[in-house]
Each structure stands twice: as C-alpha cells, then as structure tokens.
Amino acid sequence: MRTANPVSRWLAVVLLIALLASCAPPATPTQAPAQPVQTEAPAATEAPAATEAPAATEAPAATEPPSSAEVPRSKVFVYAHPTTFPDLNPATSYSNDLVVMANCYEGLTFYNPPGSAEILAPKLAVSWESNPETTEWTFKLRQGVKFHDGEPFNAEALKYSIEKTKELAVGAAYIWDPVQEIQVVDEYTVKFNLSYAAPLDLIASANYAAWIFSPKAYEEKGADWFNEGHCAGTGPYTIESYERGSRLVMGRFADYWGGWKEGQFEKVVFELIEDPVVLQQKIESGEADFTYQVAPDNLPALRNNPDLVVYSNPSFQNLVGLLNTVKPPLDNKLVRQALSYSFPYEQFIQGVMGERATQSYGPVPVGMWGQSKDVPQYHYDLEKAKSLLTEAGYPDGGFKLLMTFATGDQDEQQVGELWKAELAKLGIELEIQGLNWEAQWDLGKSDPQKAQDIFVMYWWPDLISPYSFLRSMFHSEDETLFNLAYYKNPQFDELIDQANEISGSDREKATQMFIEAQKMLVDDAVSLFFYDLANIHIARADVKGFVDNPAYPHVVFVYSLTR
C-alpha cells in the first residue's frame, strides 16, 4: 500500500496536467477577438466621425493607463526588428538601440537626409554660431520644451546631459573630446569652449552619445532604470513597456513640443525577431509594418507584392580591405596597386550583391558630404595588374597573402573566394581566414610584421563627417587601433586634421581638402574600396512618409509617418 501511493500521486499529477491542458482548446476562440481587430479597420473608415473620433481624442490623454481603451491596429506602428537592444541608457547607448533612442530623445541638431539643401537642421537648438577659429560655439535653445518626466529642457539640462555622457566615458562619448567647458549663459543660451577646433554643430547631430535627457530622472532613478524600459527625453514617443529580448512598446508623449496632428501613430511596437524567415512572414502577413534584413534572394518577390514597398537607399557603411603597408610585399605601392586592379568589382556587385551595393569612390560613402566622383576608382584589369607586378619585381607573383574577415559574414567570405580565384591567375596565393571580430582585431593590433596582409571590414561613421573614415582608418597611430593598414603619411595627416578644423566654419573648403586626401589614399592604394552598402527596408504600402536617413541607420522617425 505504501508503495502504491507515489504512483497514484504521479498519476494525479498527470491528470491535473491533462486537465490544465484541456483548457487549451477553449483558447482557440482567441481567433475570434483577433478577427474583429481586422474588421475594425474598415469600420473605422465607414463611421469615422461617430465612433472613432472621440476615441482618437481620448487616446492621447489615456497614454498612462493603456488598457482603458483598445488601440486599433491601424494606429499602431509595428517594427519587426532583427536584433535585440543591449543598452537603453541614453548616455552610453552605442548599438542597435538607436532605433528606439531616436524616437525617445533628440539632439541639439539633426543631420538631414542626403539631397537636402542644408546638411544640418535645428532640433533642440534653434540657432548656433561659432568664432572664426571654431573653438567657441554658442547655441540658442528651443523654448517651451519638456522632458517626458515633466521637467523643463534648458541650458542646465543640456550641460548635465553632455557632462554625464563625458564622465561615463563609455560608448561614443569620445565625440565630445574637444569640449573643455560648457557655460550656461542664460536659461536658453549655452556656450561651449573647445580645447581644439572642431565642428561642434555636426558633433551635436551624432547618432550616439548626443542625446539630451532629463537630469532629474538620471540623478534620482539611475542608469538601471533606463534599462528596465524607461526613457526621459524630449522626443515624440516614450517607452511604455519593455519585455527584454522580446518587445518594446512606445506611446505618444502628449506634451511633445512639435504637437500632434490627425493621422499620426498612437503606439510604436518594436518586436524583436532574429529569424529572417519569421521577419518575412511578419511583414507579408501584415503583422508588422516595417522591417529589414530579409533574405536578399526574396527581395524580387517582395517587390512584386502590391501590399509592400521595398526601399533601397545608400547607407553610410562600406566594405574596405586594408592592405598591410609595412610588411613585404605589400609595403610596395606597385604591388598594392596591382591588387587594387585584381578584384572584379562590377562582376561581384552584379552577381552577388545586386541592388545591395555600389562600387565605392574612395573611403567616404556615397551620399555623405565629402564624397566625390572625382576620387578615382580602380577597375578590374588583370593585364594592368600583371604589368605592375612585373615592374615591382614579381612578374609571376610567387607570394602568399593572408586575408582576414569577420566569420559568418557571407558577403565578406564571397569577396575572399572570388578574389582568391583572380589572384591565383597572377600567381598569388590568397589564404582567406574567417575570425570572430575580437580575434580578427586582436591579430590586427599585434605586431604588423606578423599580422594579416589584408584586413576586410565594414566601416560606418560615428560622426557624420569624412573625418570619421579618414582619421580612424588612415591617420597615423602610435598604438594601432583602427589604422589596420598601418599607414603613415604626415602630409595626409596634416591635410585631414586641417580639413576637420575648418569643417565647422568653411565646409566648402573642408570638402575639397577631404577629396584631396582621398585621392592620396587611392593613389597610394592603401586599401581596396570594395563597395558602399545600400540599406534595404521593407514597409507596408499603407504606411506613408518614410524617409531613409543613413545618418541614423535603420531608424524610422515614427512621428513623421501616417497611415
């Protein structure tokens, strides 16, 4: 009898579970509530004045208790996002969380999308000026702006935000490096004193580390509070709930200084989905309104779908292959030029990348200021490469090169494989090695004589300026960081440093100098400039007003959208 007990207990547990599981079938009716949501949309167009209008006016007030009135699906913007958000702290965030940040927070200035008349637009600053040397900057701030926690935005708040970001010194905080002192002139005027000349108006438009947040919230609630899923910025939307690794919901900030108009979205949902197949299912079924990183092979089918729009625009990201300029045989400029002629750019872009890329003109990507078609491109020409090699003393090649790339990146790997076949024709053996980024970078930072010959990587700007590309990858360094070509050219250094200094006062001249510097790099064949990547986004056709701005990659400024 005693021994029978556990069995009956076991069976009882099983029974209980069976009972619980039998609750599952009644759950199927959820399809029923799900359907009305879909039928509600037409209903809204049928009787917009009678039932929907009062609901719409109530909704902004109801941002606090969201469950009081159901928000119709048409008023919700769903962004199916392929990666998680590691850090929601505005002072340190330096990752994909940008897509959230840009709807929560604002900077002093805003970098306009390519093709605009002006590079910068006012945001939290209404106007700004500098002394001729660009070492002193004065910003006039927008009045009547409130943070999400009700605190006023003013000079003190601005000073706090930037000083806090600098103090933490994590993420992209280094963009404020030139700032020596921030003076509060009056409530809405701030003066920056710089330790060296820098384009502070551009710096203030940066996509990381330039967000202005409520000092009170940061002091009283601390960094962790932000990461629990809160924000305290001045932007149009504020975080309402956050399920880590899964979903982030934003609602309207009723007191937004820009005001609210008919047709704008009530809620923004970021749904985090890593699987590209699921991403595609979501956008096709209409469960999501916007996404990216769908398998490139499926893009033609998506283009043919009348419910979807595929946006293809330049990004500010490009692929480079930095050549080891201090280790033989690549220390010879002729050999480097030969390599530059040996890659089949057009064939690769047409065959592999399709609409996802265009061949680069030097290191500055298309669409950014300082990019110019005057910077020469290398073209695929094995004859030319062979004669250069002969001139350099390697008529039949006969040497071996090591190319490293980030493992898992299909495109980089294909670059390597295709190139390997071409180089073999010149008698050069290319070994391609995929490493995780840390290991690849570690090898790059070690002794250049023992390091790789070709370092393949993507670069994207932390500061929307040619200087971000030219300085980081090609300016001489005492200790290697990102100059993984180990390039040392004092003339080049001086040119770009000067261009950067004057880029705040005379952008025309700076542009010319940056172009000059790029021509130097191309002539020296310091790197292969494979291609500039395009950003491909897919949206539902009924979502209107999306403008892709590569300065804020993958960001949708939901405030400017309607359905």
Next chain:
Amino acid sequence: MQRWEYILKRLFLAIVVLFSVSLITFFIARVLPSDPAAAWVGPRPTQEQIAKATQTLGLDQPLYIQYWRYLTSLLHGDLGVSIKSRQPILTELKTYLPATLELVIASMIIGELIGIPLGVLSGAWKGGALDNFSRILAVACVSLPTFFLGLLLQLIFFARLKLLPISGRISNEIAINYPVTPITGFYTVDTLVAGNWPAFQDALLHLILPAITLAAFGLGLSIRMTRASIIETLNEKYILAARVAGLPRRTILFVLALKNAIMPTLNVVGLSFVYSLTGSILVEVIFSWPGLGQYLTNAVLSLDFPVIVSVTLIVTVFYVVVNLVLDLIQAAIDPRVALS
C-alpha cells in the same frame, strides 16, 4: 536516515561539480582571444577608454585573482555584469530563465503526457495498428531535426491555416491592450493569477508550436522506452497472476505494469529535461522566444564571458537537481533501488 545521508552526499558532489564547471568555463572563456574591456566600451573604443575599462573590470589582475573575485561574488549571489550590455546578469536572467522554463515545462508535459500512455498502449497491443503508428511517430520525432520541424509547423499552422501565431510569447495587440504584469515570469501563470483572460489565451496559443517542436525528441524517446519496458514487464509472472485473479485490464496496465516499467522512462525524462534546456536554443531562435537560448547565443557570438559562464552554471544546477530529484522519486516508487 540513509536517505538524508544520501542527499547530503549528492549535494556535496553537486557543489564539486558546480565548482569545476565554473572553473573550466571561466578559464576557457577567458583564454579565447578577445578583449572584454574593448567590448565593454563599445564598438569603437579609444585607447583611454580601454585602459579605464580594464581597470574598472579588474582585468589588469592575474587570471586566478579574477577567478577568485568571480567566485566570491558568485557565493554572494552576484552573477556579475554582462560585458555587452553592462547590466547585472541576474536582472537579465529574471526575464530569460522563466521564459525558457515555461517552454521546457510545457514541452515536457506534452512529451510525457502523450508519450507514456502511448508507449503503454502500444506495448500492450504489440504489433497492432496503434503500435505501428506510435513506432513511426517515435522514429519521426527523434530523427526530425528541430529547425526543420519548427519551420514545418510554422508553415502549416501560421502561413497556411492561420491558426497559431508564428513567434514570440504574446501578440502586440495583447501587449498594448492587456499588458502582462510579470510575477513569476511564466506568462500562462501570471495572466491566470491576474485574471487577464485574453492574455492567458494568447500566451497559451503562443506556447503551442514551440512547445511541440521542443517536445518532439523527448516524446519519441519516452514512447520507445515505455513501450519496451512494458513489453518486458507484461511477461512477468505477477502480471499473469493478476490476470488470473481477474483484475481489470486497465488496472493491470496502468497501475501494476506501469509502476515497474516506468523506471527507465523516468531516467530518460530527467535527461530530456536538461536536453530541452539546451535544445531550446534552436527552438527559441526559430520562434523568437526570448529565453536562455537566445541570451546564450548572443553572448557566445559577442564572447560575453560572464554570461556564458553564468548560463552554463545554471544549466548545470538544473542538471544536478533534476537528476537528484529523479533518483529520489525512483527510490520512492521502488524500495529495491538502493540509494548509494
């Protein structure tokens, strides 16, 4: 008293296992070529930032001191801070661990609830139609790759039939209109406790496909194990005696035979629980389930070593505890099993 001695012995052993696992994973993770200080700062660290972070994280100390520091804070219940997100791992685990456990438990329920009875029935009517069906089912369950089964189910139940959701734990509409307040982190439980009926139904629907996908392996295993041992048990003399005595067939099968036959299956249940815990990695990625698997995948990809070590430790804890509990259950069912 023998039982307590046994438990203490096992617990002591568990501590030794945990200690060695932490030691091994810590050193492996730290020996891999990576620069945690640079990762801590972000994608574009400057030299000054790296120097500062190296000091903050104590990475300038010798490795054994780093390990000692890690171990002492571990004993204080502090799992450390993620390199990638700079947040306490414990906070992050609070959301990821319950999500995985909910999925794993649901899959265990499905697997054993179907697997054991099916095994008993097909063992009892060996060679019958049900037996043939369940044998095919078992082979299919064990041999179908998880990612294939997951995609197949998504294709059928989401894309074609539009019956079940494709990913996540709850749908956006529910998240906005009927938000779930986490208490246990098990959404089905939390919504039930809060009386949030629409959200409960939604959470349950979201659980079905990933749970079935994850259950497949364990289901196949328990069908086969139960079937085999039922067949063996039914040949025992005491079963014949029970039949002669005229006991009802149901009692013979599910009480008398199953009690003896369930031992091997129980062993398998423990194994497949832990298997599911790690097997959930693939399932979670396919179904965008925000659990331990997804957390671990991202940590491995970015070499976030404190997270890797912590997750490994947690899986080990589960492994040790589940096996201990199963041993105790076995001993309770069958007194002949000696606890030694």
